[in-house]
């Protein structure tokens with residue numbers, strides 16, 4: 001038997017019973033705890049006699065323990081009209097049976113208790129002797145407790161004595177109703193017999209239709225009461241404490257499922273408890289939760305345990321996890337060979353576009369007689385019956401930008417090097433970008449038709465960067481081509497196929513498609529159009545998809561020849577029409593089976609994106625490097641090193657690689673000469689790298705991109721400082737950093753040499769403010785710092801000024817530096833002290 005059942009039996013409140021149990025040495029966790037039979041027996045013996053009389057109020061109707069005193073007494077004090085009605089129904093009958101003569105006419109308005117006392121009325125009446133007092137008081141009955149005036153009469157009721165102290169005011173309320181407070185005594189004594197009498201009295205005394213009317217009236221009030229908000233009723237029940245059985249709001253189940261999103265209120269309902277009780281229990285556990293907050297799962301299992309219910313914590317899937325559920329994997333995987341996807345990279349003007357066009361023209365025209373090629377960001381050519389897909393977005397920036405978005409679409413990189421020009425800075429960058437992505441390279445030595453072409457010089461230069469030609473015993477395929485004369489193209493394509501065989505490129509076409517957006521735009525008349533490269537599965541018209549923060553249904557598929565097609569398999573690029581918005585290049589395009597879920601996922605992504613935008617970028621920085629190493633989220637620190645001269649960049653890279661690295665691996669993914677470019681920032685963003693600049697500055701666009709992408713750029717003028725910072729960051733000892741803030745930039749437009757003052761730079765302030773209060777100025781030539789020092793003078797016309805703002809001209813000179821040239825940029829900066837976030 002459970003505690004509340006016992007309480008019910010005893011007619012006690014749970015909370016009264018529990019202390020009693022404790023006194024008896026029985027410790028229970030809650031009213032739902034189970035009690036042994038012998039304990040129950042003991043408790044019954046001990047408590048039954050004293051609760052017998054009082055207990056009935058709790059449950060008199062169901063148990064038939066007609067508590068003459070308490071039940072009746074409490075009734076009017078209860079604000080719960082519902083109970084009044086129940087009671088009243090019962091007692092209407094005797095009242096109307098006209099047994100109670102004096103109160104007969106009052107009866108209609110009188111509340112339930114009146115009826116109960118009816119039989120006692122005649123006895124009581126003469127004793128109370130206050131018919132006048134009672135009658136005017138009558139209308140009050142329903143609304144409020146009896147006036148204190150009637151209190152003195154209570155002690156007169158002897159048999160009711162044990163009850164009277166407990167409910168003095170309740171006892172009083174009866175008085176005005178019936179005018180016979182002493183009737184309680186009789187009820188207490190004769191409860192059972194009266195019940196019988198009432199029953200008997202009811203039958204003859206109450207005409208049937210009158211009864212019906214009563215029923216209807218009551219029913220009407222019932223429905224009124226139902227409209228009272230649950231909360232209010234709950235509140236009332238708190239005071240009344242009659243709701244012990246009502247605490248269980250739902251039939252109990254042996255086990256219930258909860259999720260981390262289940263609220264306190266929902267949890268209470270699930271386990272059949274009152275939410276307020278759950279909140280109280282949570283408070284006892286030190287958790288302050290409101291009804292609508294999600295339940296703590298540990299607390300949930302403890303509370304459920306107490307009431308003997310098992311809970312199953314279901315991990316609710318949302319967002320990306322949900323995606324896995326709606327992606328039809330089509331059973332066992334059946335991978336099949338797929339065409340390779342190729343990206344062309346190389347230095348400016350080495351012939352990337354020409355090579356792409358040459359392949360497209362010869363091969364596409366060959367395969368499709370008269371086929372008009374259209375520019376869709378990617379195309380497929382057929383070579384000896386096998387297909388090769390080219391991404392028509394040449395350049396490593398586009399490649400890395402896509403990679404930064406998490407899309408790995410390229411299988412092979414073609415590095416175009418002009419035979420007449422040789423290896424150039426962007427050639428090296430391209431090598432680094434391809435290597436950082438782990439994509440194999442094939443070198444196309446282009447422009448071999450040119451008189452000055454020297455392919456061997458190219459091979460030689462490439463070998464210095466780790467690319468050794470197969471012809472020289474290395475493993476890099478190098479093909480001599482001429483995009484102009486369209487020679488060597490077949491051999492290049494064959495090499496691509498060969499390389500793809502080595503890579504064993506496979507994908508399963510028998511499932512829902514997954515791909516990547518190669519490019520997307522808004523087209524007049526067609527709406528948002530995305531070129532999607534299918535990476536696995538088969539994309540079909542009518543498919544439901546989610547891409548980036550959008551979801552929709554494929555309205556039409558157009559291939560690279562402008563033809564409408566019904567489906568596209570792995571490595572095939574297609575234009576997708578039917579998107580609700582323009583996604584970004586690199587976004588994953590996933591077909592799903594449920595449109596509603598697709599929408600949910602897209603919405604969740606949009607929400608997360610907004611949150612991420614608010615939270616700012618989460619990339620690696622030297623400041624939080626140690627913390628990230630500690631939490632295990634960074635195992636390797638990638639670095640992009642840029643310096644003013646080759647020697648410095650190599651020295652820095654060499655020194656960094658020699659740093660003892662126990663906790664984190666250091667890897668220089670790119671080092672080069674010149675200012676920090678957007679391409680460097682993209683590479684760093686895609687590889688979670690930090691950029692170290694030595695004696696150079698970022699280009700303004702690159703600085704803005706780094707800010708937006710959250711890429712940490714560290715600028716140094718002493719190699720030792722750079723090494724020391726990296727070392728300190730790895731050990732978590734990075735001191736509060738002195739972070740530079742650029743105040744303004746001015747461009748030198750004219751240079752004057754004034755005998756006394758030295759060289760004065762006639763400059764125009766491009767942005768910010770050039771101020772004498774700056775910590776220092778730098779002279780920057782082609783993004784390289786050529787001098788760093790202090791302002792010697794700052795003038796507008798002939799006046800010395802403290803600062804000059806954007807859009808104004810000024811004359812300035814720099815301490816101990818006269819080598820200013822037209823075109824130089826003078827950068828004024830200040831140094832802020834920023835505590836390292838460790």
Ligand SMILES: Nc1nc2c(ncn2[C@@H]2O[C@H](COP(=O)(O)OP(=O)(O)OP(=O)(O)O)[C@@H](O)[C@H]2O)c(=O)[nH]1
Nearest residue numbers: 347348349350351352353354446447450482483484
């Ligand atoms: N003689 C000769 N000229 C070529 C060859 N390939 C390209 N060119 C020329 O080289 C110049 C640059 O070619 P593009 O294809 O625009 O070079 P790119 O690498 O795409 O240049 P960007 O798009 O600026 O990076 C053009 O004038 C082409 O005509 C070739 O094989 N032989």
